[in-house]
Amino acid sequence: MKIDGRKARKLTPKQLRFVHEFCYHTLTGQQSASESARKAGYSDAIARKSAYELQDPNKYPLVAEAIYDLKKELQDKYSVNMDKHLARLDSLSKRAEEEKHYAASINAEALRGKASGLYDPTIRMESAIENLTREQLVAKLNELQKKGIGIAGEENIIDVTPEKEQPKLIED
Structure with missing residues (x-):
C-alpha cells in the first residue's frame, strides 16, 4: 500500500489499517465496510458508524483522500x-x-x-471489400440490390463511371 508519507504520518494506525482493508477488501466485494473497520481495530459497537464516517471527506478528509489515492492506484494497476x-x-x-x-x-x-480483431467477421468483410476491383464491387452491390438489401446512404452515391472519350477535333 502506497500512501504519501506525509499523509500517512497524519493518520492513526487504525485509520491506515482501515484504508488498507477498505480498498483491498471492501471495494473488491470481499467484506463489508463495517468488517473493514472491525479488522482495523474499531470495536463492534462503533464499527458501522466508524466505517461510514471515515469515508466522509467532511469529517475525515485525510482518510477519504487516502482511500481515493489508494483506490486510484489499484485501478491503474488492475485496469x-x-x-x-x-x-x-x-x-x-x-x-x-x-x-x-x-x-x-x-x-x-x-x-x-x-x-x-483477427477473428471478427466484419473486419474480414471490410478487408475483402477493399481488395475487390471496381467491377467486382459493382457486381456485389447489384447482387445485394437484387436481394432487396439496401445500402446505407445510397442516396448519396455518385456514379463516377468514366464516359467514352469523344474524338478530339483538330483546331487550325
Whole structure:
C-alpha cells in the first residue's frame, strides 16, 4: 500500500489499517465496510458508524483522500487496456509453450487474436471489400440490390463511371 508519507504520518494506525482493508477488501466485494473497520481495530459497537464516517471527506478528509489515492492506484494497476491485455496473453502463451502446455499456449494465442480483431467477421468483410476491383464491387452491390438489401446512404452515391472519350477535333 502506497500512501504519501506525509499523509500517512497524519493518520492513526487504525485509520491506515482501515484504508488498507477498505480498498483491498471492501471495494473488491470481499467484506463489508463495517468488517473493514472491525479488522482495523474499531470495536463492534462503533464499527458501522466508524466505517461510514471515515469515508466522509467532511469529517475525515485525510482518510477519504487516502482511500481515493489508494483506490486510484489499484485501478491503474488492475485496469485492462488493449496493450496490457495483449502483452499478458503473449506472455502466458510463451510461458505455456516453454512448459510444453501447447493447448494452453494455443488458447492464449487464439484469445490474443480475438482481442486484436483477427477473428471478427466484419473486419474480414471490410478487408475483402477493399481488395475487390471496381467491377467486382459493382457486381456485389447489384447482387445485394437484387436481394432487396439496401445500402446505407445510397442516396448519396455518385456514379463516377468514366464516359467514352469523344474524338478530339483538330483546331487550325
